[in-house]
Amino acid sequence: MNHEATNPFKRLVKLAARAFYDDISTKGDNQPKTGRSDNRGLVVVVLDALTRRQWAREEDLAKELKLHSKQLRRTLRFLEEEKMVSRDHRKETAKGAKMYNAAIAATTDGQQNGKEHEEKIKLHTHSYCCLDYAQIYDVVRYRIHRLRKKIKDELEDKNTVQEYICPNCGKRYNALDALRLVSMDDEDFHCESCNAALVAESDKLAAQDIGDGDDNARRRRREKLKDMLQKMEIQLKPLTEQLNRVKDLPVPEYRGLQAWEAQASASARATHDDANGSDSFKSAQGQGFGGTPMPYFGETKVEVSIYGLEPKEEDAKSNNASTPMKVLPPWMIKQGMVLTSEQRGEVKQEMKMEGSSTKTEILDDKKSSDEYLKAYYAAVYKMQQERAVQSQQESSNAENVNNGDSSTSNRVVGMKSKRQDDDGDDDVDWEEVPTAGNATENFKVNDLNVQAAASDIDEDDVDWEEG
Amino acid sequence: MFFHIVLERNMQLHPRHFGPHLRDKLVAKLMRDVEGTCSGRHGFVVAITGVEDIGKGLIREGTGFVTFPVKYQCVVFRPFKGEILEAVVTMVNKMGFFAEAGPVQIFVSNHLIPDDMEFQSGDMPNYTTSDGSVKIQRDSEVRLKIIGTRVDATEIFCIGTIKDDFLGVINDPGAAA
The missing domain is CATH 3.30.1490.120 (RNA polymerase Rpb7-like, N-terminal domain)
Structure with missing residues (x-):
């Protein structure tokens, strides 16, 4: 989620937390309040922490806040009742946790690598919680509205139905019952059940200490209410301003836990995709040697590297991080070669670096190294053969050097070199190692192509040079 | 209405x-x-x-x-909430007063009577302003606003207020008495 859009909402949550939940203690009423167990302000802390997260697992949250999980759960339950937080509980195995971890990794900074593998397989009920920004906006507005309405109604004595209470039995009546309560003997209202005189009930804010009745008291009460209203307006001003600011902004939506996870991992895939689009070399490597570095295969490659071959992917990643320069795709390099010598020179330099680094990296990669080496040396051998052919062709056009192939057409050369490729696998293995070390620049450039695949592309390339 | x-x-x-x-x-x-x-x-x-x-x-x-x-x-x-009615006062006590608008009974409790009107008990209980210019007693005609209705199957009862602009006594109580 982009932070610019959610920041006003986060600020709103923080303001609301401080305005309404600052002195709320989530302790049960039956427990004695001691200095230690007084957890006022905890709600604010939890809400603040949640503004920095999206869906958070409650265990993790408790750990990070250094709270007991029971304490946190009590607070969260309170917040859920207050409609500030939405929660989700589910039984899950390590796989579910992995999904969540992946989603978290995607939303925090990406690049978190396979920590999920260490997770043990066990079935647990996990609770997750998340701020429900849309609802918070409504809840805060409603709360302010109720506050204001209560004071205003009392101030104006408007639209309020007077309530009466029986001092004897505690039965409550309101003004709508008046007709039944009136008695013929005196001017009081009388309780239906015990016939005691009713008293007007005052659950008023201001009437508690000032006895209402005489004119003077009423005036004082009004003044007090006015004062209270004014104070409230002043104190809630930052909050109301924030509400107005947020009014027209799109609300950050995290929806359900599942949906959020799905979305987060999807976006993660998308970013991976971007990274890999320019880096088909890496993905091809992750896929194993046989991969073709075609740009339009990018998507499928990414899929495979995420789900199937994560350790390899890590390797590639670290490699990638250390030498970001060399992620140049092969087809670019070919063009450079063909076009100008300057470009070729640049490319060559890069390629030199790359040639060495890829070699070491490949050695690390145990699984594909055998295959790779074979193909690598085969390609090297082939290259040298081709170079030999080239030079000989230059010297004497009509002469056939290798396998009696005299044709200059692209196709035939390609076929021939392929066959050589196969041969190379068999007989040319370790003899060629030194040549790889002191090979020419030209060889190294082509070497890149060979790394990816000993395919038609490099043959074509060679042919262009010939032509 | x-x-x-x-x-x-x-x-x-x-x-x-x-x-x-x-x-x-x-x-x-x-x-x-x-x-x-x-x-x-x-x-x-x-x-x-x-x-x-x-x-x-x-x-x-x-x-x-x-x-x-x-x-x-x-x-x-049928009376509705928010409707303005003219009614005749039938009974006054310290809790407020009852009035009738045709068949409908309306109760106005004392906190919905303007603050400057005081209850005077006696032979003819009434609500009077401090200067005595306005008096609500039995048979006074008042204009009031309905703020709540209680509708039963065979009965409708309302509560009203005279604590608003242009509400209150609409005739001379002395003449009515």
Whole structure:
């Protein structure tokens, strides 16, 4: 989620937390309040922490806040009742946790690598919680509205139905019952059940200490209410301003836990995709040697590297991080070669670096190294053969050097070199190692192509040079 | 608020009324039965203005009574929240006062009476301003606003306020007394 859009909402949550939940203690009423167990302000802390997260697992949250999980759960339950937080509980195995971890990794900074593998397989009920920004906006507005309405109604004595209470039995009546309560003997209202005189009930804010009745008291009460209203307006001003600011902004939506996870991992895939689009070399490597570095295969490659071959992917990643320069795709390099010598020179330099680094990296990669080496040396051998052919062709056009192939057409050369490729696998293995070390620049450039695949592309390339 | 609506009712007529004036008898009985009643749904039936249709009578087994479905037009009065009414004060006590607007009883509690009016007990309990210029007592006419209604199946009761602009006494209490 982009932070610019959610920041006003986060600020709103923080303001609301401080305005309404600052002195709320989530302790049960039956427990004695001691200095230690007084957890006022905890709600604010939890809400603040949640503004920095999206869906958070409650265990993790408790750990990070250094709270007991029971304490946190009590607070969260309170917040859920207050409609500030939405929660989700589910039984899950390590796989579910992995999904969540992946989603978290995607939303925090990406690049978190396979920590999920260490997770043990066990079935647990996990609770997750998340701020429900849309609802918070409504809840805060409603709360302010109720506050204001209560004071205003009392101030104006408007639209309020007077309530009466029986001092004897505690039965409550309101003004709508008046007709039944009136008695013929005196001017009081009388309780239906015990016939005691009713008293007007005052659950008023201001009437508690000032006895209402005489004119003077009423005036004082009004003044007090006015004062209270004014104070409230002043104190809630930052909050109301924030509400107005947020009014027209799109609300950050995290929806359900599942949906959020799905979305987060999807976006993660998308970013991976971007990274890999320019880096088909890496993905091809992750896929194993046989991969073709075609740009339009990018998507499928990414899929495979995420789900199937994560350790390899890590390797590639670290490699990638250390030498970001060399992620140049092969087809670019070919063009450079063909076009100008300057470009070729640049490319060559890069390629030199790359040639060495890829070699070491490949050695690390145990699984594909055998295959790779074979193909690598085969390609090297082939290259040298081709170079030999080239030079000989230059010297004497009509002469056939290798396998009696005299044709200059692209196709035939390609076929021939392929066959050589196969041969190379068999007989040319370790003899060629030194040549790889002191090979020419030209060889190294082509070497890149060979790394990816000993395919038609490099043959074509060679042919262009010939032509 | 008054409405002119069409209602329907099944009238049972005693066989002794069967004869040349059956229809008149039926309408007279309808008026006796219906006018002045109150239903929670439609309010008070004030007057029947006409009979639209009298259906075929059906003789009830055993009794000989005949049931006629009757459609009639009538004026009903139903109070609504927020409505302004003029009412006559019927009783004043320290809790407030009761008033009647036609068939409807309205109670105005003392905290919905303007703050400058004080309750005066005595022979003729009343609410009076400090300068004595305005007095609410029995038979005073007041304009009030309904702020709450209680609608039962056969009864409607309202509470009102006179604590607003242009509400309060609308005649001279001295003249009325």
